[in-house]
Amino acid sequence: MELKIKRWLIILFILTLMARLILAFAIPNFTYDSYFHLRQVEHIKEAGFPIFEDELSYGGRVLRFLPFFHYLIAFFSFFLPLEIAAKIIPNLLMSSLTIIVYLISYKVTNNNAASILSALVSGFLPILYFTNSFSVETLFLPLVFLAIYLFLNLEQKKCQYLYIAAFLCLSLTTPITIILLMGFLIYLLLSFLENKTLARSELELMFFSLIFFIWVQFLFFKEVLLAEGIGFIWQNIPRQIIQQYFPSFSIIETLILVSIIPFLTGIFVVYRSLFKSKNETALLLISLAISTSILGWLRLIQFKLSLAFFGIILSILFSLFYDDLSSFISRTKWAYLKKNLISAAALLLFISMIFSAVNAALNQETPSDKDVAAFKWIGENLPPEAKVAALLEEGHLVAYYGKQKNVMDDKFNLIDDVEERFVNLNSIFTTPLHTYAVELFDKYGITHIVFTERAKERLAASNFQYITVDCYERLYEENVKVYKVKCALQENV
C-alpha cells in the first residue's frame, strides 16, 4: 500500500472514530438492550463465566447465547472502566470497518481512489451510527467483513488460517453468521449458473464453515432447539411485537439509512455485474447482498442488521461504480475532470451522509439520566427479594442497575408464557382496575412498580391509573415513580 494511501486511510479511520466517540459520549447512556450485555460482561469479569442461569431475568430463567463478544469486552474492561470500554471498543470495532472495506474494495477494483471512497462511505453510513449500542453486532459486522476479505485471499496460506480463526470467533459471536453461509450458498449457485469453477480450497472452507457453525449452534442452543423446535428461528418473540423486530421493508427508510448514493450506485453495479461484466469477486459480494436481503425479507434476521450488512456491501460495490465511472470519464473529452473527481465524490458522499448519520445517532433509544438514576436508586435501596415491574425494554435496566428481578425483558427464548406475560405486563401499565393489577402482582410476585419518563412518553400518561395511598407507597420522590405494592388479593393475604 502506498504511504499516501495509508495516510489517507488512517485519517479516515481516525475521523470516523472521532465522530463516533463524540456522539457516543455526547449521548449519556446506552441503548436499552446494551444493559443485558453490560451485565454479562460484568459477571464474566467477576466470576469468569456468563450468566446462563439468570436469577433476575423473568424472576429466574435459563439463558442461552454465544459469549465471545462478552469475553472480549471483559478482557478490555480489565484496563478500562466497563462503561468506558463499552463505549470505546464497539466504536473502535465499527470504525475498523473503514480499513476492512478499503481492503475488500481494493481487492475487487485494484483502484486506490475508489477503495478510499468506499471506506469513506462505510465510515459514515447512517445505519451504522448506533454509537451507544453495546451489542454483539458491533463485533459481528467488522469480523464478518474481515472473514470475507480473508476468504477472497485464500490463495495465501496465512489468510487460510486467519479465515479459520475469524470464522471460529464469528461462530461463537452470533448465530447471524448464517448470513455468510447463506451468501456462500448463493455464491455456489450463481457460480454454477455462470459455469464458473470454484477453487477447491474455497469449497473446502465453505463446507468446513457450515459444519463448524452448525455444531457450535447445536452446542449452545440445544435446549432452545428442543423447547421451541423450528420456532427457535423467530426467537419466541411475542406476536404483538414481532413487527417491531422484523418490520416490513420500506424503500424510504432504506434510502435514508444506507444513503441514496451508495444505494443507487450499488443497484447499478449489481445489475452490471450479474448481467454484463462478469466480475468474479463481485459475485461473492452480490451473493452476500442477496443472502441478507432474502434473510431479512423472510424475517429471519432483524431488519436493521440486515440493512447494516447490506449497506456495507453497497459501500464496497460503490468502489466498482467509481472505478467504472473514472475509466469512463478518462475516455471522454472531459478527461481533465478526472483529477477532481475523487474530491468531488468524497465531498458529495460526505455531505449526503453525515447529517443522516448524526441524526441516526441522536435518535437512538436510550434511557434518560433520570430513569437511570431511579434504577440505580432501586439497586441501592430495595431489598434483594424484590421483584420490579418496568416496561419491557427496561427489563435489563432493572437487572443491571437495579440488581432486582424483572418481570420481563427482551430475551424471550425458553420462556413458556411469553405472550401472556407480555399482555399482562402491558396491562399493569394501562389498566385502570386496581383489582386486576393486584391479581397480576400476585401472579408474578411483583413487589415494586416503576413508572419512568420513558413510560410517560410511550403511554402518554403520567402515572399508573390505579394508585391509591392505601395500597401503594411511593418510595422514590423524583420524576420517576417507584412504588411499593402493599396490597394483595384477599384470598392470598
Next chain:
Amino acid sequence: MSNLKKYIQHVVKFQKSYLIGLAVVILLIPIIVNLALGKPLLMGSESYYHLQQTREFNIGNFYYFPLLLASLIIPPDLMVFIPFLLAISSILLLIAVTKESSLQGEFIFFFLLFMILSPEFIHNYSVLSANSALVFLAVLIIYLISRESKWVKIMSIFPLIAASFFNLFSTSLIILALAFYSYFTKKNRLIALILAALLFLSGLINLLALNQDVFPIEFQEQPLITGLISALGAVGGISFFILLLALIGLAVTWKKKFFWIAYVFLLILMGGYLFNQKLIFLMSIVITFLATVAFAFLARQEWKLPLIKNFTLFILLLGILFSTLSYLNRANLSYPLAAHEETLQWIKENTLPQALIFSSPEQIHYINYLAERRAFHNLYKDKEYAAGQYRAVIGALQLNELISLLDIHQISIIYLTPDLKSSLPADYGLLALLNTENFKLVHSYQGIEVWFYSKIVNEEVKN
C-alpha cells in the same frame, strides 16, 4: 494420518465386536436410567399398545402370538430386552449379509456406526416397536436367501410371511426390495421372485381377510420438520449432520448407476412420511446409507487443505455423536414415569373395571395396560371425531357444557398429567371447572391428579 488409517483398519477388522459393544452400551443407557429413576423399564406408548394386544389376543390379531408367548415367560419389565436382542441380532445378520456383498468393509462399518448412533435407532430398539421386528425379519429374509443351502433358502418363507402382517406399506417395500434383488442377482433370481410373489399373495390375503392397515399405527403426532430432526425435539428423529451428509450423498451419487435404487426407496419413504411419521425409521436407514456414501467420499477425497479435512470430518463425527448423547440425555424424560405407574396402579386398584378415563391421547395405552381401564379415545374408531370431542372437553368454558359432554361419553374419571395441565389455562376452562362440587380430587401424586366426576362417584369407588 497413517495412524488414523491404522486405527480405522483395526476397528473395521474387529467391527463385529466394536459395533455390538457400542450397541449394547447405547441401548443399555436408557434401561439403566429408568432403573435408577425407579421408572418402568419398558418405555413408550407403543410398547404398552403391543402388550395390551397380547392381553386381547384373538383370531383377529393372531400374529401377536410370539409376543404373547414371550409375555407369558418374561416379566413385563424384562420385556425391554426383546428389542435389545432384536437390535443385536439385526446388526449381526447385517454384518454377515454385507460381508458377502461388494460393499467395502469401511463403508459397512461407518453405515452401521451411524445407524447405531442414530436417535431413531435408539428409540426403536428401546421400546417394543413394530419397526424393530420388521427390520429384523427383513434382514433375516435376505440372510436366509443368500445362503448356499436350498433348504435354508426355503426357510426364508417363515420370516417372509411374518413380515407381511405388519402393514401394507412395509409389505410393499419388502416386495420392492426382493424385486430389486432379483434384478441384480443371477444366483437367487428365481427364489427372490417366488418370495416376492408369495409376499404379494400374503399381503393381499391380509388386506382382504384381516382388513390390514396401509400404514403403521402412529403413537406420536409431531410437526413434520420437528419429527424429522432429533435436535428439534423429535421423539426419535435423525441427526441434522446425517441429513446434511445425506444431501451431499445425493449430490455425489447423482450420476452413479447403482444408486437409483436408494432414490426410489427414499422417494417412496419420503412420500409415506408425509402421511405417517412412523415411517421415519425406515427413511432414516436410507438417509444414513446416503450419509455414509457422502462421508466415505469426503474421507477418500484429496483435500487442498488437509488440516481442514481432518477437522471437518472430526466435527462431523462429533456432531453425529452430539445428537446421540443429546437424545440419550432425554431418556429420563421418556414416559411412563414412576409417578404415572403409581397413579395408574392406584386407578386399577380403586376404581371399577368399567370406569372410563378421560386423559390426553398420549396416555391411552398406558391407561389400557397399566390401569387396565378403557380410555376415552378407545370408545371411537373415528379418530377425528374422538379428537374433536376431546378438544370440546378440554375447551369447555361452562360447567353445564362440561357435564353434558362427560355424561354423553360416560366419562367417570379425569386423569390429569402435568403435561395436560400445562397445556390448559389455569384460570378458566377445564382446570377451573374441576374446582366445583361436581368433581372430587381422589388421588394426587407428583403432579398427576385423578378426579372423580361426582354424579357417578359413589358407583365407581369400590370402597
